Amino acid sequence: MSGPDFSGARLDLRDVTKIYGDVTAVGGVSLSVNPGEFLTLLGPSGSGKTTTLNIIAGFSTASTGEVTMDGEDLAGLPPHRRNIGMVFQQYALFPHMTVAGNVAFPLKQRRMPRHEIRELVQEALDLVRLGDLADRMPAQLSGGQQQRVALARAIVFRPRLLLMDEPLGALDRKLREWLQLEIRRIHQELGITFVYVTHDQDEALVLSDRIAVFNDGGIEQIGSASEVYEHPSTLFVAEFVGESTATHGHVARSGSRACLRAGELELKVDGEPPDGQAAALVVRPERVRVAAPSERPGPEENSVSGVVRRVIYLGLARKLEVEGPGGQMFLAREPAGGHSTFSEGDRVLLLWRVEDAVLLPTGAPANSADRAPAAEAAV
Amino acid sequence: MTVSPQDGGGRPSGGARLRGLGGRAWIPLVLPALLILAVFFFYPLAEIVRRSFAEIAPPGTSPFGNYQWFFDTPANLTILRRTIVTAVAVTAACLLVAYPYAYLMTVVGRRTRAVLLALVLVPFWTSLMVRNFAWIVLLQDQGPVNDALAAVGVGRQRLIGNVSGVTIAMIQILLPFATLPIYAVLRGIDRRLLQAAQSLGAPPWRAFLKVYLPLSAPGILAGALIVFVISLGFYVTPALLGSPTNALISQFIFIQVSTLLDWGRGGAMAVVLLVVAMVLIGLGSLAARRGQSRLSTGIDPA
Amino acid sequence: MAPTLVVIPMGFTAANTFQFPPSDWTLDRYSSLFSDPAWFDALKTSVIVAVLVTALATVLGTAAAFGLSRSRFRMKPAISAVLLVPMVVPTVVVAIAIYAIFLKWRFVGTLHGFVLAHTLLALPFVFVPVTASLQTFDRRLERAAASLGAPPLRAFLQVTLPSIRSGVLTGALFAFITSFDELVVSLFLGTATVRTLPVQMYGSVTREIDPTVAAASTVTLLLTTTLLLAVLFRPQREAVL
Numbered sequence: 001m002s003g004p005d006f007s008g009a010r011l012d013l014r015d016v017t018k019i020y021g022d023v024t025a026v027g028g029v030s031l032s033v034n035p036g037e038f039l040t041l042l043g044p045s046g047s048g049k050t051t052t053l054n055i056i057a058g059f060s061t062a063s064t065g066e067v068t069m070d071g072e073d074l075a076g077l078p079p080h081r082r083n084i085g086m087v088f089q090q091y092a093l094f095p096h097m098t099v100a101g102n103v104a105f106p107l108k109q110r111r112m113p114r115h116e117i118r119e120l121v122q123e124a125l126d127l128v129r130l131g132d133l134a135d136r137m138p139a140q141l142s143g144g145q146q147q148r149v150a151l152a153r154a155i156v157f158r159p160r161l162l163l164m165d166e167p168l169g170a171l172d173r174k175l176r177e178w179l180q181l182e183i184r185r186i187h188q189e190l191g192i193t194f195v196y197v198t199h200d201q202d203e204a205l206v207l208s209d210r211i212a213v214f215n216d217g218g219i220e221q222i223g224s225a226s227e228v229y230e231h232p233s234t235l236f237v238a239e240f241v242g243e244s245t246a247t248h249g250h251v252a253r254s255g256s257r258a259c260l261r262a263g264e265l266e267l268k269v270d271g272e273p274p275d276g277q278a279a280a281l282v283v284r285p286e287r288v289r290v291a292a293p294s295e296r297p298g299p300e301e302n303s304v305s306g307v308v309r310r311v312i313y314l315g316l317a318r319k320l321e322v323e324g325p326g327g328q329m330f331l332a333r334e335p336a337g338g339h340s341t342f343s344e345g346d347r348v349l350l351l352w353r354v355e356d357a358v359l360l361p362t363g364a365p366a367n368s369a370d371r372a373p374a375a376e377a378a379v
Numbered sequence: 380m381t382v383s384p385q386d387g388g389g390r391p392s393g394g395a396r397l398r399g400l401g402g403r404a405w406i407p408l409v410l411p412a413l414l415i416l417a418v419f420f421f422y423p424l425a426e427i428v429r430r431s432f433a434e435i436a437p438p439g440t441s442p443f444g445n446y447q448w449f450f451d452t453p454a455n456l457t458i459l460r461r462t463i464v465t466a467v468a469v470t471a472a473c474l475l476v477a478y479p480y481a482y483l484m485t486v487v488g489r490r491t492r493a494v495l496l497a498l499v500l501v502p503f504w505t506s507l508m509v510r511n512f513a514w515i516v517l518l519q520d521q522g523p524v525n526d527a528l529a530a531v532g533v534g535r536q537r538l539i540g541n542v543s544g545v546t547i548a549m550i551q552i553l554l555p556f557a558t559l560p561i562y563a564v565l566r567g568i569d570r571r572l573l574q575a576a577q578s579l580g581a582p583p584w585r586a587f588l589k590v591y592l593p594l595s596a597p598g599i600l601a602g603a604l605i606v607f608v609i610s611l612g613f614y615v616t617p618a619l620l621g622s623p624t625n626a627l628i629s630q631f632i633f634i635q636v637s638t639l640l641d642w643g644r645g646g647a648m649a650v651v652l653l654v655v656a657m658v659l660i661g662l663g664s665l666a667a668r669r670g671q672s673r674l675s676t677g678i679d680p681a
Numbered sequence: 682m683a684p685t686l687v688v689i690p691m692g693f694t695a696a697n698t699f700q701f702p703p704s705d706w707t708l709d710r711y712s713s714l715f716s717d718p719a720w721f722d723a724l725k726t727s728v729i730v731a732v733l734v735t736a737l738a739t740v741l742g743t744a745a746a747f748g749l750s751r752s753r754f755r756m757k758p759a760i761s762a763v764l765l766v767p768m769v770v771p772t773v774v775v776a777i778a779i780y781a782i783f784l785k786w787r788f789v790g791t792l793h794g795f796v797l798a799h800t801l802l803a804l805p806f807v808f809v810p811v812t813a814s815l816q817t818f819d820r821r822l823e824r825a826a827a828s829l830g831a832p833p834l835r836a837f838l839q840v841t842l843p844s845i846r847s848g849v850l851t852g853a854l855f856a857f858i859t860s861f862d863e864l865v866v867s868l869f870l871g872t873a874t875v876r877t878l879p880v881q882m883y884g885s886v887t888r889e890i891d892p893t894v895a896a897a898s899t900v901t902l903l904l905t906t907t908l909l910l911a912v913l914f915r916p917q918r919e920a921v922l
Contacts, residue, residue, distance in 0.1 A: 059824050079827035080836070086828040092821040096843040105839075106829035157830065408748025412741040412764060412804060420767055420801045423778035430781065497910065504855075504909050506862045508879040509898040512886055513688050516895075612771020614865045619886060629773040636777045637869065649774040656771055 008036035008193035009069050009160035011056065016065030018051050025051045027217040028065070038187050038194045042204040043214030044240065049197045052214075053163050056195065058082050069161060080109070085154035085162040090170055091146045093138040099125070099149050100134035106157040124156035125149075127186060144175045148182070155190060164196045168203065180206050201241045205229065213237045235360045238282040245288075245330045246280040248362060260359065263326040267302045269359045279361045285333035287356040290320060290342055291349045302357070304330060304350045308342050322350055424653075427646045434643030445647035455631075455648075462628040465546055466610035470557075472550045473606045474599060477557035481598070485565045496562075503555035511619045514548040515539065518620065540622040548616050553609055557602035564598025597667050604663040608656045628652060688898040710896035720893055722874075723881035724900075727861055730792065730877060734799040734860035739853040741800070742807025747841070750815040761812070768805040772865040775802070780869035790872035798870060799860035806859055807852030814848025854912050858905050 011033040018026040026048040033039045041049035054060035056067060058079035067074045074082060093102050100121050107117045125131045128148035138146055147167055154162055164183075168176045184207055187194050198204055204211050205225045212222040213236070221233045232238035235246060249262025251273045260267045260281045267281050297303035306324040313336070320332045320342065330350055342348055435444040449455050484495045502510065517524050518538040525535045538544040568591060576586035614629040621627065626634075628648060635645030714720045745764060749757060767775065779798050780789070788794030822844060826836035842849070864879040871880040878897060885891040 057824075057828055059827070078832070079824070080830050080832050082828075083830070084828065086825070088821045088825055090819075090821070092819065092825040094822060094825070094840055094844075096846075105826070105831070109830035109835070153825075153829065163828075405748035405752040405754070408744040409752070409760065412745035412808075413760070415741065415797070416763065416767070416801060416804065419779065419782075419797050420775070423782040424770070424774070426781050427774070427778045501906055501909055504858045504862075504905055506879065506898070506901045506905060508862070508864055508882045509688055509901050512882065512894055512898050513686075515886060516688070608769065608771070612773050614773045614776075615883075619883070629771065632773050632777060633868075636780065642781065645777060649771075649777055652771050653774050656769065660769055 007160065007191055008034075010035050010071070011161060011193060011195065012066075012068045012071075013052070013056070014066045014068075016052065016055060016062045016067060018048075018055060018060060019063045024217050026055070026062075029217075029219055031212055031219065031222060033193055033195060036191050036193055038184075038196065038207060038209045040196045040198060040204040040208035040211045041214055042198060042201060042211050042241070044199055047214040048217040049214040050165060053165055053195065053197050056161075057084055057086050057163055083157070083159050085157070085159035087147075087150045087154045087162070087164040087167045089166045091138075091150035091167075093146055093149055093153075095138055097138075098134065099130065099136050099138065099141070102138065102149055103134075103153045103156050105153065110157060120156055124152040127155075127189065128152045128182070143171050144179060147171065147179060151183070151186065155186075155192075159192065161193045161195065162190075164194065166198055167196075168198075168200075176203070177206075183207060205241075211241075213240060215240070232282065232358060232360065235280050235282065235362055238358065238360060243285050243331055243333075244282045245285065245328075246282045246360075247328065248278075248280045251275055251277040251279055251359075262328075265304065265325055267304075267357075268300075268354045269357070270354055271359070273359060273361075277361055279359050281357050281359050283352050283357040285319060285331035286317075287352050288330065288332035289351045290322070290332050290334060291351055293347045293349050295349050295351070297349075297351055298353075300354050301351050302354060306330060306348060306350060308344050308346045308348055311342070311344055320348075322348060324350070427642075427649055430642045431646030431650050434641075434646070445643045446651075448644060449647050449651065458626060458628055458631055459651075461542065461625070462611060465542060465549070465627060466607050468546055469549045469553060469610045470603050470607045472546075473554055473557040474561075474603055476550070477554060477561050477602060478595075478599070481558050481562035481565050484562050485568075485570075499555045499558050499562075502551075503559075507552065507615055510552055511548060511616055514544070514551070514616075514620060518544045518547065539620055540625070542621065542625050544620040545617050545625075545627070548620050549610060549613060552616060553606045556605045556609060560601035560605065561595065561598040564595050564601070568594045597670055600663060600667055600670075604659060608659055611656060612652055688895050688902065710893050713893050714896045714900065717893065720878075720881060720897065723876050723878045724897070726792070726795070726875060727878040730795045730799060731857050731860040733792075733796045734803050735853050735857040737796065737800045738803035738807050738856040739849065742804050742852055742856070743811050743849055745804075746808050746811035746815055747837075750812065761808075764808050765805045767801050776866040776869050779866055783870060789870050790875045792875070794870050795867065795875075795877065798866050799863055802863060802866070803856035803859040806855035807849075810848040810851040810855070811845060812848075814845040818844050850912055854908055857908065861901070861905065 013029055013031050016026060016029045017024065029048070029052055031039075041052060043049045051060060055062045056074075058074065058077060062075075069082075069084075094105065097105065103121045103124055104117050107120055112120070121134070122131065125134055128151055130145060130148055130152065133141065133145065133149075138149065141149065150167070167183075168179055171179065180203060183194075183196075196204075196207060208225055210222060210224055211228050213220045213228060215236045221228055221237045223231075228237060228241055232241065238244050239246065247260065247262050247265065247267060249260045249265070249267075251269070252259055252261040252266075253275060254266055254268070258269050258271065258273055258275075260269050260279060262281075269281060273279065293305060304322075304324045306322040308320055309323050309329070310321040312319040312321070314333075315336065317333050317336050320334070322330045322332060324330050332350055431445050432442045435442070441447065480495070480499075484492050487495065516522060519525070520535065520537070520539070522538075524538060529535050536543075538547070572590050572594070573583075573586050576590045577583060581589065612629050613627070614633060617625075617627040617630050618633070621630070623630070623634075629652070632645050632648045632652070635641045635648065639645075714724070749760060754760070779801075783789050783794050783798070788797070818841065822840050823836050826840045827833070831839060862879065863877070864883060867877045867880045868883065871877060876884075878901065882894045882897050885894045
């Protein structure tokens with residue numbers, strides 16, 4: 001392998017904004033990516049993640065803020081001189097060049113000698129396991145193969161940072177799952193820094209060292225997959241990443257401990273949140289146990305009684321939608337092959353441990369005060 | 380690392396814009412073409428307009444003298460009328476031939492379609508002079524067409540040096556201009572709509588009339604407009620196959636300028652022709668745009 | 682299409698008329714096309730003018746189409762319309778307008794006069810197909826090229842241009858034929874010494890009844906048809922490394 005330093009680059013964004021006319025596409029994003037890290041920017045479309053990626057790549061200019069790579073300011077450096085690899089949506093392979101021609105393109109731009117180009121191209125194609133398709137045209141390849149050519153092309157010139165913009169979006173589920181593992185393997189083999197954009201939360205959870213959840217032009221939370229999933233710091237994160245049931249209400253006191261009061265429901269919560277705080281109690285479906293109405297909840301358990309409205313078979317699990325008091329729907333998931341016999345119309349009792357639910361403030365005044373420290377804490 | 384969530388409204392865009400790529404980079408690319416058009420096309424056109432007002436036969440009369448002359452001389456109006464009648468006839472004939480042909484192109488297989496398309500395109504790009512010459516050979520008094528007419532007992536007709544020969548040749552020459560836009564529209568019509576109409580109880584001819592024909596209207600409009608406008612200004616065919624006594628307006632303009640050197644009157648006629656053509660094109664594209672927006676909003680055109 | 686083909690046998694007629702079908706056959710018409718200076722010079726002028734027009738119109742038209750496709754200017758549709766105007770103005774009007782100005786500038790009967798006039802008429806025929814192929818061009822390819830280290834000009838030459846090749850090629854062909862075939866403007870710009878082939882043909886049909894025109898027609902027909910079919914049925918070239 002040539003090149004003096006083929007380890008990952010460190011990337012820092014400081015307070016980056018992008019404003020188009022009256023629209024703020026990105027509003028004050030700061031994040032740091034460690035050398036060799038796999039960071040995913042996760043969010044719904046229009047949340048600013050792709051704009052952020054384009055600012056890093058140099059296709060879009062930040063309105064304010066600073067992007068540095070290994071401490072060097074990238075401002076004013078055109079994309080072709082940034083030495084950052086990028087895999088595009090739908091791959092953007094050059095249709096008039098062979099696979100080998102595509103992969104050789106960045107090396108030719110760098111005026112490498114022919115024999116070296118041939119060697120590096122072969123090496124890159126071998127890495128993505130396409131060594132024998134070098135002479136095909138892109139149109140003759142399947143979607144998954146095209147995706148891997150795009151990947152080979154983006155890494156063949158040894159960039160120290162690789163950006164990927166929804167690279168698996170156009171592929172079917174099976175292929176996507178396999179390619180996720182391939183990308184993971186290639187990341188580990190190369191040791192360079194990856195910044196990956198997706199709207200698919202499963203993909204983000206599988207691939208990433210850390211996930212930055214984008215919403216409305218800003219980052220809601222940044223943290224490891226388990227942190228983001230188990231300890232969402234905002235209601236948006238809780239609802240966007242994985243499934244959950246959120247019960248909206250106000251914090252109140254019930255005897256010696258805090259609880260959330262929502263209509264006729266009174267749910268025990270952990271910690272000592274301020275009285276009167278508007279908040280939502282979020283619980284993941286797999287933490288909810290479905291029991292017969294006669295069962296007694298434990299002292300550290302919340303219980304809600306309701307009627308099963310729908311049972312959805314998911315193969316590995318079954319999901320129950322249960323209508324609780326006041327018409328609110330609760331989700332519960334139980335492993336398939338269990339002995340549960342509840343079906344639609346049955347009365348049931350839903351139970352979960354107090355520590356398994358997360359209380360998230362929702363009220364406008366308390367919100368901004370609580371959100372930032374929560375995000376800090378999660379990192 | 381820190382995360383600062385978005386703080387509601389847009390931040391004041393302080394600090395320098397980092398880099399301004401793109402922006403106006405396109406201007407130097409477009410400018411040369413615009414410049415060459417301005418100097419060698421729009422300026423000359425403006426000059427013709429100027430001369431139509433400035434160069435008046437008895438000097439000192441109204442600046443509209445040339446236009447008054449044009450519209451007050453019966454012979455001129457005869458020529459204008461003949462030009463329009465010819466253009467209407469050519470347009471109608473072109474549509475009648477082009478529509479079925481374009482329809483055929485949409486229903487045949489890929490290979491046949493390529494051949495049919497080539498049959499349209501090759502004459503489209505075949506030298507105008509060559510095609511006119513071919514028509515002279517065919518339509519001359521002792522030519523093959525007259526031979527055939529004599530053989531079937533119709534008798535020889537005078538086909539050259541009058542409007543009929545001009546019309547026949549113009550139809551053949553302008554046919555591709557009608558076929559191509561009609562085909563472009565027909566190709567985009569979902570043929571399943573016809574099946575849908577039939578499944579809803581419309582007999583095939585009715586389905587065609589009520590569904591297919593209205594959807595193809597933009598193509599018909601475009602084709603008719605192009606053929607009509609070109610017919611109005613057609614010079615070569617009338618000059619070669621027609622005669623001075625049956626002149627169309629373009630020949631008349633040509634003579635005014637090249638033989639009589641009367642730039643004022645020639646210019647005035649050119650301006651009339653130009654205005655008619657531009658107004659028609661303007662109306663046509665307006666109608667097309669209106670039709671398009673109606674179709675795209677899904678409101679029934681009926 | 683078929684009516685046009687009568688010019689081919691006419692090219693071999695021995696009679697000094699346009700009698701059809703010819704009674705006697707000869708190759709004289711072809712030899713006079715290439716030996717008679719009036720005919721050969723006209724053919725030469727036509728080819729030279731058409732080649733120059735093709736080059737000029739293709740470069741200008743492609744640049745304009747590319748520039749405009751990259752612009753986010755509010756007046757973009759208006760600029761496109763302006764570039765298309767020469768296509769819809771009646772040719773006679775264009776002809777006398779250009780004639781008026783070129784008389785003043787002494788461009789009549791000159792090579793550059795023909796080239797400039799034909800370039801105007803050819804511009805829209807390049808602009809339209811190139812614009813069309815740019816519309817289907819995936820701009821991410823340019824970004825990809827940049828991210829792989831290609832500066833803008835090289836990205837255009839190595840990635841954009843090959844992708845819109847068919848539009849540019851079509852435009853170039855149209856430009857060539859537009860010029861090679863142009864008659865009305867050329868009738869004004871032509872002189873006894875400098876004229877294009879269609880002008881020479883026009884003269885021979887209207888004044889001289891010289892059957893050499895049939896030979897010239899056949900040559901023109903062959904040339905344009907071959908070019909057109911070559912572009913239409915061009916085998917999709919497989920790019921090499």
